[in-house]
Each structure stands twice: as structure tokens, then as C-alpha cells.
């Protein structure tokens with residue numbers, strides 16, 4: 292991870308902007324994984340998010356701040372967190388496929404990954420009237436590899452609600468890092484609720500701020516000294532900060 296320098300991260304940030312939102316975090320992980328972008332896209336969402344937490348730690352340190360808004364009184368909340376607070380103990384690689392028995396049904400399935408989320412996002416974009424059941428069915432169609440009642444094959448559309456609920460629970464249990472919820476309590480009205488926290492969008496936003504700040508610094512130093520972008524990015528952060536102090540004083 293430390294082998295990548297400032298110029299590398301700017302190039303990765305550039306490339307991520309060209310991808311659909313659900314695949315942007317995969318572009319950040321691609322240089323760090325042996326099987327690159329394809330491998331990142333195939334990671335179950337929770338495993339991907341565990342890698343993203345490690346990446347956030349390595350790039351920006353362990354501190355992060357979650358923002359939320361109270362649904363009862365609209366108070367804005369700021370929650371200071373550490374990446375360790377968000378990491379669950381399940382580093383084992385996910386099995387490529389899992390099985391579920393429910394009553395006399397038998398399912399073979401895989402865990403949802405970023406490609407599934409990208410297809411789902413595109414579909415929701417094209418069909419804004421989609422309800423949660425239809426969205427769930429789309430994921431079931433993609434992730435269920437085989438379904439049978441006794442010896443008789445069953446299509447995903449014909450699976451009973453109870454089985455779909457059991458499948459959803461089995462997926463969460465097999466990949467718990469995919470759903471991180473924060474315990475929130477409003478200081479103004481004492482309303483309590485769970486707020487989902489998505490490390491992917493938080494990391495993308497943080498990287499975006501860092502990239503824009505870095506480009507501002509390149510612009511100031513290039514204007515003042517006539518140095519190239521490559522020369523400025525090769526300066527250590529400390530030395531770059533010293534020159535910026537001189538330019539801005």
C-alpha cells in the first residue's frame with residue numbers, strides 16, 4: 292500500500308471518476324489486490340469494505356467523522372469514530388458459494404458483490420418506481436445459482452417469502468461487514484436509531500477532498516516557482532507545506 296505515491300493516487304482517483312459509483316471503490320482497491328480490478332469487483336461487499344477500511348487507515352489515518360440528521364427534530368449530529376470501531380472479526384475469505392436448507396427447499400447461492408450493486412443501481416436509475424421487493428428479486432436472480440424444492444427445480448420468482456427472508460439473513464451472517472450500523476442518540480431530543488455507515492462512499496469523498504486540495508497546492512506552487520506537476524508531487528508533504536507557507540505568507 293505504501294508503495295503507491297501521491298501521483299499514483301491522483302491517477303487512481305482520475306480513473307475512479309470514469310466508473311459508475313458502485314464500482315469506484317473497486318478502482319481504489321485494484322492496485323492493491325493480486326487479481327486487480329476484476330478481483331475487487333468480485334469481492335463480497337463486506338470483504339471489499341474490510342479492505343476499504345484498511346485502505347482508509349493507511350491513506351488517511353484511523354480517525355473518521357460520521358454525520359447524521361435526527362429524524363425526529365432535525366438536529367445535525369457528528370460522531371467521531373475510529374476505523375477499529377467499524378471493523379468486525381471475520382477476516383476469513385468468503386467461500387465462492389454457499390448452501391441454504393429451508394423446509395424442503397435447497398439453495399446454492401453466492402454473496403452479492405460490487406457488480407451486483409452496479410447492476411442494481413443502474414436498474415433503479417432506469418426504473419425509479421421499483422419497490423424493495425423487486426430490487427431484492429433482482430439480487431436473488433443474480434446470486435442464487437440453483438434452487439430446488441425436493442428434486443424439482445424452482446425459479447427465483449417462485450421462491451416463498453419465508454425462504455427469501457432466510458436467504459437475506461444467511462447472506463448477512465456470511466458477510467457481516469457488508470452492513471455496519473451505528474447506534475445513534477440525539478443529544479437534543481434523545482431519539483435513538485441505527486444509522487447505516489458506508490465506508491466506500493466515505494472513503495471516496497475523503498479521497499476527493501484530498502485530491503482537490505493536492506491539485507490546489509500544485510497550482511499554487513507551479514504558478515509561484517514554475518515547477519512541473521511531477522516535481523511538486525515528488526516533494527515530501529513536509530517540504531511541500533514549507534514552500535506553501537512561503538508562497539502564501
Ligand SMILES: [Zn+2]
Pocket residue numbers: 361362363364365366477478479480481482
Ligand atoms: Zn432529535
